[in-house]
Amino acid sequence: MRTIDDFTRPLEYLSPLDDPLGMIVREWAETYVIPNRRRFDEDWKDHRLIEPAFKRLMGELGLQRVLFPEDLGGWGLGRSNYAGTSSYRLFEEVARADSGMAVAFGVVFWPLVMICMEPHVNRELCEEFAPIFCSTPEPRFAANAMTEPQGGADIENMEIVKGSTIQTTAVLDGDEWVINGHKLWPTNSGGVCNLFGVVCTTNPGSEDPNDFAFIFVPADTPGVTQGPPYEKAGMAADKNGDIWFENVRVPKHYRAHGPGLDLMYFKEVITFGNLGSIAFVGGSMMNVYERLYQFVNQETYRGKPLKEHDAVAGVLADIAKDIEIIRIVGYQYARMIDRPDLYGPRWGEEMVAKGRAYKYWACDRAMEDVGKAMNLMSLYGADRDWDVEKHWRDLKIVQLWMGGKQLCQAEVARWFFECQTL
Numbered sequence: 275m276r277t278i279d280d281f282t283r284p285l286e287y288l289s290p291l292d293d294p295l296g297m298i299v300r301e302w303a304e305t306y307v308i309p310n311r312r313r314f315d316e317d318w319k320d321h322r323l324i325e326p327a328f329k330r331l332m333g334e335l336g337l338q339r340v341l342f343p344e345d346l347g348g349w350g351l352g353r354s355n356y357a358g359t360s361s362y363r364l365f366e367e368v369a370r371a372d373s374g375m376a377v378a379f380g381v382v383f384w385p386l387v388m389i390c391m392e393p394h395v396n397r398e399l400c401e402e403f404a405p406i407f408c409s410t411p412e413p414r415f416a417a418n419a420m421t422e423p424q425g426g427a428d429i430e431n432m433e434i435v436k437g438s439t440i441q442t443t444a445v446l447d448g449d450e451w452v453i454n455g456h457k458l459w460p461t462n463s464g465g466v467c468n469l470f471g472v473v474c475t476t477n478p479g480s481e482d483p484n485d486f487a488f489i490f491v492p493a494d495t496p497g498v499t500q501g502p503p504y505e506k507a508g509m510a511a512d513k514n515g516d517i518w519f520e521n522v523r524v525p526k527h528y529r530a531h532g533p534g535l536d537l538m539y540f541k542e543v544i545t546f547g548n549l550g551s552i553a554f555v556g557g558s559m560m561n562v563y564e565r566l567y568q569f570v571n572q573e574t575y576r577g578k579p580l581k582e583h584d585a586v587a588g589v590l591a592d593i594a595k596d597i598e599i600i601r602i603v604g605y606q607y608a609r610m611i612d613r614p615d616l617y618g619p620r621w622g623e624e625m626v627a628k629g630r631a632y633k634y635w636a637c638d639r640a641m642e643d644v645g646k647a648m649n650l651m652s653l654y655g656a657d658r659d660w661d662v663e664k665h666w667r668d669l670k671i672v673q674l675w676m677g678g679k680q681l682c683q684a685e686v687a688r689w690f691f692e693c694q695t696l
């Protein structure tokens with residue numbers, strides 16, 4: 275019988291950790307998530323069912339520690355040359371079970387990319403924040419707070435807008451930053467965050483890259499308020515909400531790197547966001563394949579399994595072809611991230627643009643394919659017991675975040691066609 279492992283992985287360049295880690299996560303998914311996920315939608319607010327699964331994955335199995343250096347209790351992934359490929363495998367495996375859990379898990383590392391990745395490790399901040407994640411069996415969450423009420427896409431559109439629309443301000447007062455602002459939607463907000471990475475400006479309206487500041491704020495700092503989680507179409511395991519920063523004071527050295535460098539390395543955060551998004555799409559589609567495989571084998575039409583009819587087989591081929599290519603493209607991007615010696619810096623405009631291209635292509639293919647799968651499944655396509663409608667709701671969310679499709683298109687056109695004004 276064919277399985278999701280028959281879709282191609284680039285075996286010649288995977289780390290020896292890829293399979294053992296992948297199998298640990300698969301076993302976790304099959305024990306803690308897949309049997310329960312049907313009830314996760316109703317658990318969006320309280321996370322009574324969801325929390326034990328996070329605890330097992332992140333705290334007890336220790337996967338929330340992977341990016342930190344080994345001597346601080348981490349697994350040293352940030353210093354390896356397989357952070358991209360290993361992350362891709364982990365995110366794909368989690369997303370196969372639940373892409374809301376995958377994004378919540380992935381975003382734990384998202385702001386930490388700023389300080390844990392070679393060649394720009396900020397050792398002082400790693401030492402400061404490693405204990406939050408590395409010295410407990412409880413799940414701990416980080417969040418990357420970019421989006422604001424006036425718009426999220428503009429803040430990510432750094433090449434053109436250059437941070438000029440950011441309204442969250444950071445003012446230096448002696449040895450402390452004083453932060454004021456309002457953020458929306460960060461994954462792992464809605465009350466669960468332990469550590470925020472906050473996108474700020476030191477000079478509102480400025481297009482000077484030196485005025486972009488990325489500052490870490492522990493969630494229990496006075497003046498930080500997290501609102502309740504929003505109720506959204508899917509991804510119940512990811513809590514999103516408002517965060518208000520009112521005269522929040524943090525030490526001066528909580529700024530990730532300083533003028534110019536914060537903006538530069540923040541583009542690497544975007545690169546990892548796109549890698550994660552492709553892996554979430556790929557993982558969800560792996561499970562759509564598994565459920566569809568079962569359906570077209572067990573359902574019959576005119577005495578034959580559904581899959582043995584020409585018209586159905588054509589649709590199945592289209593879906594399988596796209597899943598195969600999404601995995602190949604995702605791993606290729608992961609490999610580009612792991613080999614800056616060949617493909618250029620992870621924070622380069624080229625890497626960001628290519629990540630946007632792969633992300634929006636994967637989302638478009640998946641949205642079309644999951645719709646086709648539901649058509650084949652007819653009323654079972656909408657039946658929650660078959661899980662495909664869950665992936666349909668979740669995949670749509672991946673398509674919408676990180677600036678949506680339009681920002682992806684703008685950045686891809688800008689890089690490949692050298693647009694000057696978009």
Ligand SMILES: Cc1cc2nc3c(=O)[nH]c(=O)nc-3n(C[C@H](O)[C@H](O)[C@H](O)COP(=O)(O)OP(=O)(O)OC[C@H]3O[C@@H](n4cnc5c(N)ncnc54)[C@H](O)[C@@H]3O)c2cc1C
Nearest residue numbers: 418419420421425426427428459460461675676677678680
């Ligand atoms: C589940 C989930 C998780 C999220 N996680 C995070 C997170 O971790 N951190 C965070 O900060 N935010 C997060 N977000 C927010 C998300 O990234 C934003 O919603 C997204 O960037 C779009 O921003 P916006 O909603 O403010 O829309 P806007 O930026 O206001 O955009 C509105 C519309 O204009 C389009 N548009 C924007 N720019 C252009 C352009 N140049 N040309 C043409 N059209 C354009 C957009 O595509 C969109 O259709 C999350 C959202 C969701 C749903």
